[in-house]
Amino acid sequence: MRITLVGSRHFGVTTLNALRERGVEIARVVVADAEDRLAAAATAAGIAVVVQADPKRVTAAEIAPGTDLIVTAHSHAKVTREALAAARLGGIGYHPSLLPRHRGIAAVEWTIKEGDPIAGGTVYHLADRMDAGAIAAQDWCFVKKGETARELWERALAPLGLRLLAEVIDHAKTHGTLPAKPQDEQFATQAPNLPPQ
Missing domain, CATH: 3.40.50.170 (Formyl transferase, N-terminal domain)
Incomplete structure (x- = not known):
């Protein structure tokens, strides 16, 4: 399960750490601000970081290739329809x-x-x-x-x-779908x- 994580601040960092502890592959982290603590934590973990061109929107170009699922954690940006289409299962927040x-x-x-x-x-x-x-x-x-x-x-x-994020990601890994x-x-x-x- 390859995830692009979009987020910020403390909750973004705790989500990053919790997913990594569960063996989830974080393909890329997307942030609105290069100085955000999530960007620093991802860089320290050797994960690619992309800064949004527009802090209010996440575009398809900002999603890692081969992403299965986009996960947002303390993000106030709209993930565009094109960005959601770039991930096999879309996105959750x-x-x-x-x-x-x-x-x-x-x-x-x-x-x-x-x-x-x-x-x-x-x-x-x-x-x-x-x-x-x-x-x-x-x-x-x-x-x-x-x-x-x-x-x-x-x-x-x-x-x-x-x-709840861990439960939904586990469901996606097991069943290849998201509950809805x-x-x-x-x-x-x-x-x-x-x-x-």
């Missing part, structure tokens, strides 16, 4: 909400703002609409009273994302950026 609830860049913050007692994470198929592709895997967790978005992310949602269940649009909510507190 992790979103820290129970999609279709809280689609958008500030899902964890909106989970706290809305007072949700339950949160969760979703591995979903990358698609034309952000955070709207079919669900490949999903699980939930409780939100502690008084917990901040950062605390919820670090305690539960980031580890949940690593586990359509999102129920009647429950969709948006989670746009919030002003700093």
Whole structure:
């Protein structure tokens, strides 16, 4: 299973390390910023790094040849239709909400703002609409009273994302396909950026 990993920051690095520990071949890492810690970690591991020409889009040229699956980990760039077609199985990403609830860049913050007692994470198929592709895997967790978005992310949602990504990749390795269940649009909510507190 050859993967092109698109991502950034701490979650990108932990995803890179977790996949490598599971024996997954990372063919290339794609980042929006050459100074990002994911770029540094990939370079240190001897993995080719490509910096996106446009930080808001991932193109087919940026996907490694022979890629089976594109995985996004803390990426806010749209993976184009052509880029998805360059990978045998397309692409998946992790979103820290129970999609279709809280689609958008500030899902964890909106989970706290809305007072949700339950949160969760979703591995979903990358698609034309952000955070709207079919669900490949999903699980939930409780939100502690008084917990901040950062605390919820670090305690539960980031580890949940690593586990769900590994499960979906294992399924793809075993079956040659990705699980897919359509999102129920009647429950969709948006989670746009919030002003700093």
